[in-house]
Amino acid sequence: MTVEPILVMQGIRKSFPGVAALKNVQLRLFPGEVHALMGQNGAGKSTLIKVLTGVETPDGGEIRLKGELIQPTCVGEAQAIGISTVYQEINLCPNLSVAENIFIGRFPIRGPAIDWKTIERESQTALAALNIHIDVTLPLASFPVAIQQMVAIARALSTAAQVLILDEPTSSLDEDEVERLFQALRQLKQKGMAILFVTHFLDQTYAISDRITVLRNGEFVGEYAASALSRLDLINTMVGREIDEASYAAETAAQTGSVAADPYVSACGLGSTGTMRPIDLDIYQGQVLGLGGLLGSGRTETARMLFGIDHTDSGTIRVGGEAVKLNSPRKAVQHGIAFCPEDRKTEGIIAELSIRENIILALQARRGIFRYLPKRLQRTIADEYIQQLGIRTPDAEKPIGQLSGGNQQKALLARWLATDPKMLILDEPTRGIDIAAKLEIMELVKAQCRKGLAILFISSEMSEVLRVSDRIAVLRDRQKIGEIAGKDADEQSVFRMIAGAES
Amino acid sequence: MNLSRHINARTLPLIVTSLLFVALFGFGSIAYTGFFSAQVFINLLIDNAFICVVAIGMTFVIISGGIDLSVGSIVALTTMVTAALVEHHHWSIWAVIPLVLLMGAGFGLLMGVLIHAFQLQPFIVTLGGMFLARGLCYVISIDSISITDESYTQIAQYRLMLGEETFISISALIALAVLAFAIYLAQYTRFGRTVYAIGGNERSALLMGLPIGRTKILVYTLSGLCSALGGVLITFYMLSGYGLHALGLELDAIAAAVIGGTLLTGGVGYVAGSLVGVLILGVIQSLIAFDGTLSSWWTRIAVGVLLCLFCLMQRLFERGSQSFSFLFSYWKKPAEPSNNTDQEASKACLTQVTTRTAA
Numbered sequence: 001m002t003v004e005p006i007l008v009m010q011g012i013r014k015s016f017p018g019v020a021a022l023k024n025v026q027l028r029l030f031p032g033e034v035h036a037l038m039g040q041n042g043a044g045k046s047t048l049i050k051v052l053t054g055v056e057t058p059d060g061g062e063i064r065l066k067g068e069l070i071q072p073t074c075v076g077e078a079q080a081i082g083i084s085t086v087y088q089e090i091n092l093c094p095n096l097s098v099a100e101n102i103f104i105g106r107f108p109i110r111g112p113a114i115d116w117k118t119i120e121r122e123s124q125t126a127l128a129a130l131n132i133h134i135d136v137t138l139p140l141a142s143f144p145v146a147i148q149q150m151v152a153i154a155r156a157l158s159t160a161a162q163v164l165i166l167d168e169p170t171s172s173l174d175e176d177e178v179e180r181l182f183q184a185l186r187q188l189k190q191k192g193m194a195i196l197f198v199t200h201f202l203d204q205t206y207a208i209s210d211r212i213t214v215l216r217n218g219e220f221v222g223e224y225a226a227s228a229l230s231r232l233d234l235i236n237t238m239v240g241r242e243i244d245e246a247s248y249a250a251e252t253a254a255q256t257g258s259v260a261a262d263p264y265v266s267a268c269g270l271g272s273t274g275t276m277r278p279i280d281l282d283i284y285q286g287q288v289l290g291l292g293g294l295l296g297s298g299r300t301e302t303a304r305m306l307f308g309i310d311h312t313d314s315g316t317i318r319v320g321g322e323a324v325k326l327n328s329p330r331k332a333v334q335h336g337i338a339f340c341p342e343d344r345k346t347e348g349i350i351a352e353l354s355i356r357e358n359i360i361l362a363l364q365a366r367r368g369i370f371r372y373l374p375k376r377l378q379r380t381i382a383d384e385y386i387q388q389l390g391i392r393t394p395d396a397e398k399p400i401g402q403l404s405g406g407n408q409q410k411a412l413l414a415r416w417l418a419t420d421p422k423m424l425i426l427d428e429p430t431r432g433i434d435i436a437a438k439l440e441i442m443e444l445v446k447a448q449c450r451k452g453l454a455i456l457f458i459s460s461e462m463s464e465v466l467r468v469s470d471r472i473a474v475l476r477d478r479q480k481i482g483e484i485a486g487k488d489a490d491e492q493s494v495f496r497m498i499a500g501a502e503s
Numbered sequence: 504m505n506l507s508r509h510i511n512a513r514t515l516p517l518i519v520t521s522l523l524f525v526a527l528f529g530f531g532s533i534a535y536t537g538f539f540s541a542q543v544f545i546n547l548l549i550d551n552a553f554i555c556v557v558a559i560g561m562t563f564v565i566i567s568g569g570i571d572l573s574v575g576s577i578v579a580l581t582t583m584v585t586a587a588l589v590e591h592h593h594w595s596i597w598a599v600i601p602l603v604l605l606m607g608a609g610f611g612l613l614m615g616v617l618i619h620a621f622q623l624q625p626f627i628v629t630l631g632g633m634f635l636a637r638g639l640c641y642v643i644s645i646d647s648i649s650i651t652d653e654s655y656t657q658i659a660q661y662r663l664m665l666g667e668e669t670f671i672s673i674s675a676l677i678a679l680a681v682l683a684f685a686i687y688l689a690q691y692t693r694f695g696r697t698v699y700a701i702g703g704n705e706r707s708a709l710l711m712g713l714p715i716g717r718t719k720i721l722v723y724t725l726s727g728l729c730s731a732l733g734g735v736l737i738t739f740y741m742l743s744g745y746g747l748h749a750l751g752l753e754l755d756a757i758a759a760a761v762i763g764g765t766l767l768t769g770g771v772g773y774v775a776g777s778l779v780g781v782l783i784l785g786v787i788q789s790l791i792a793f794d795g796t797l798s799s800w801w802t803r804i805a806v807g808v809l810l811c812l813f814c815l816m817q818r819l820f821e822r823g824s825q826s827f828s829f830l831f832s833y834w835k836k837p838a839e840p841s842n843n844t845d846q847e848a849s850k851a852c853l854t855q856v857t858t859r860t861a862a
């Protein structure tokens with residue numbers, strides 16, 4: 001390339017107590033390119049972004065914007081010099097209106113006051129560009145996570161920045177929304193903006209990016225043109241050893257454990273007026289039941305009904321052959337059901353507590369406070385799962401908030417596995433988890449299943465559902481439209497079923 | 504204007520509070536002769552002007568996610584300093600008032616700096632401030648100092664006539680002016696909105712590039728300033744300075760804010776709500792005074808019950824709005840999905856998949 005890079009980071013070092021998060025990392029961004037920053041969970045991607053935008057101070061190295069040395073000390077400063085960022089963690093205020101979230105920090109002022117009219121109008125336009133049409137005066141909290149993520153993106157897009165940074169912006173979005181985001185990004189790229197993009201979805205990496213920088217364990221591995229790096233090579237450079245998606249798939253499909261004769265949980269006509277039409281589901285021990293369907297088809301709602309979070313007004317549930325009423329999560333937990341929720345950020349982790357405490361939480365809750373788990377046992381359990389799931393941390397006593405996003409997700413999974421449930425509901429367990437860990441987690445799910453666990457598996461990635469499920473219940477319009485055996489199913493047959501071509 | 508659009512979980516507590524106030528006032532008007540008059544209403548303002556000003560400062564602090572326990576003590580200290588300077592040292596009122604306002608603001612500033620720079624709990628820091636300010640009162644004098652200064656009493660007792668027989672005091676006017684300015688500050692300035700953002704989620708506010716530190720310090724400064732102004736208004740009202748003035752005022756201010764719809768967890772609330780909260784406290788007092796048979800302590804009982812009810816109500820509204828937002832999660836779908844469009848969407852998806860597998 002003959003153009004000068006707009007942003008150069010060189011020799012960046014950053015250590016946290018116990019971990020060297022970045023060791024001599026470099027990064028170059030050119031105007032008019034989309035640059036993917038890739039690496040496994042805990043590789044240091046988010047830390048690099050935080051160093052660049054003044055959230056963390058680097059221990060060493062230099063950052064140059066258009067050749068000039070910069071050293072932002074706070075986010076506001078980075079924004080002022082034209083670096084606009086969507087962080088991996090939530091960075092919006094749920095209590096403010098959507099419009100306000102988009103404009104706060106750079107409110108237009110008219111006379112002595114904030115010009116609310118302009119703000120509302122312009123945020124509507126900003127969202128419309130992403131094909132979202134909502135009432136921008138409502139508080140952000142009244143919208144689902146996917147919209148919130150789009151609002152965060154709209155906020156970043158609407159600043160006339162030179163450098164746009166998106167740290168896993170697509171983790172809660174469905175394909176449609178991702179496509180709209182990509183269209184917007186392509187337009188910005190045309191205008192000469194430099195875009196840094198982090199994701200764990202390889203499809204997305206190849207769909208949008210021009211060049212790729214790979215980090216591994218806080219070290220810079222290489223910078224490649226996207227067209228010159230094959231998918232397999234990318235995975236191997238990220239992981240640092242040979243991994244073959246296909247062989248994993250074959251291996252897992254080959255092994256199926258013994259299946260119990262009677263379903264552990266059997267729902268009959270379970271429904272809730274207004275949200276879910278009556279649904280029949282049988283979940284067997286030793287089997288994975290996948291829920292297939294597009295976003296909004298009622299996957300999460302089904303899970304929430306089974307776990308007693310959402311109120312049901314028709315149908316019955318039998319657990320182990322006995323009719324029960326699951327009207328609260330506590331009841332469900334008592335019946336050996338565990339639920340790993342979709343929204344890690346708000347429903348999952350308790351950031352101040354240590355990893356050990358986070359893992360042990362559900363187990364202790366189930367035992368009740370009077371049967372306190374001895375600390376030594378807690379540590380053994382925590383260590384076991386840290387090792388099994390490959391949670392990247394120096395020790396179990398670190399506050400979980402300091403883990404990288406993907407590793408938090410793994411700890412959350414460990415929390416529920418530790419309760420030794422009879423049935424486990426996994427709602428999007430692989431969000432924000434890197435490809436190698438994803439395969440490991442699916443392997444783990446299979447292994448647990450072989451030990452006699454009943455699993456309900458929900459994922460928006462159909463390929464993932466297909467890979468782990470023994471049976472797939474297909475949902476559409478908040479209604480079950482059929483069931484396919486896992487070994488007969490492929491993406492096409494499921495989608496054909498959803499489209500109604502085969503009924 | 505579409506009114507129903509403005510009724511939501513945020514504004515509902517405020518609306519309910521206002522209705523409650525109207526109901527209480529209406530009840531008094533029916534039950535007691537002479538209650539229904541403009542003067543009784545204005546007296547609510549006159550008698551509670553100082554709580555109103557203090558509660559406004561407190562509202563900002565609570566919205567930012569903090570708490571300020573020092574307000575009552577700063578009020579007392581202000582009355583003490585004012586009375587001592589005016590009575591013993593014969594300072595001009597125009598020198599004393601700016602000085603005490605500055606003192607209150609400085610006190611708040613100091614606490615704000617401690618809270619921000621050392622990441623200390625606002626509860627603890629302002630608790631310290633509370634003891635300190637209250638203690639300082641007694642350094643000046645153990646006894647009450649009454650103010651007899653001519654020019655001071657003149658201002659204090661000035662009555663602005665509104666029509667034939669209703670009048671309003673300077674204090675009430677000041678309280679209204681402060682309210683108007685506070686509403687402007689909260690709704691129409693960057694500072695105000697940053698306060699809300701910090702209360703909503705401080706980490707997010709930081710990542711959005713907002714000036715967290717400055718805003719937090721300013722919030723406590725503002726609260727200190729309001730407390731000092733409240734203290735000045737008390738000297739107008741009581742014409743004395745005393746270390747036991749405004750005992751427990753911080754709790755009244757918090758109660759007024761909560762009854763006015765401000766959430767103690769921060770991020771949600773309206774300044775105007777606190778005025779209504781104060782008026783409700785006032786009207787309960789008036790009702791009990793008009794009744795004549797109940798002891799004034801019944802005010803406390805009524806406030807206690809109200810507080811519990813309001814917290815309960817806020818929680819219920821929140822729940823309500825949650826199930827409400829749940830309906831929104833189908834934002835992509837029309838209310839009654841026609842089969843047609845849906846099939847098209849699925850087909851579009853299907854073609855995507857086929858092309859991908861083909862590639």
Ligand SMILES: Nc1ncnc2c1ncn2[C@@H]1O[C@H](COP(=O)(O)OP(=O)(O)OP(=O)(O)O)[C@@H](O)[C@H]1O
Pocket residue numbers: 016017019020021039040041042043044045046047048088392393401402403404405406407432434
């Ligand atoms: N505030 C912190 N304190 C201590 N350690 C931290 C902190 N933030 C990050 N780390 C550590 O730095 C390493 C890199 O984390 P980072 O969040 O940059 O990973 P990442 O590449 O973004 O991963 P992911 O894909 O999971 O988001 C991790 O080992 C993490 O535990």
Ligand SMILES: [Mg+2]
Pocket residue numbers: 045046047088167404405406
């Ligand atoms: Mg990250």
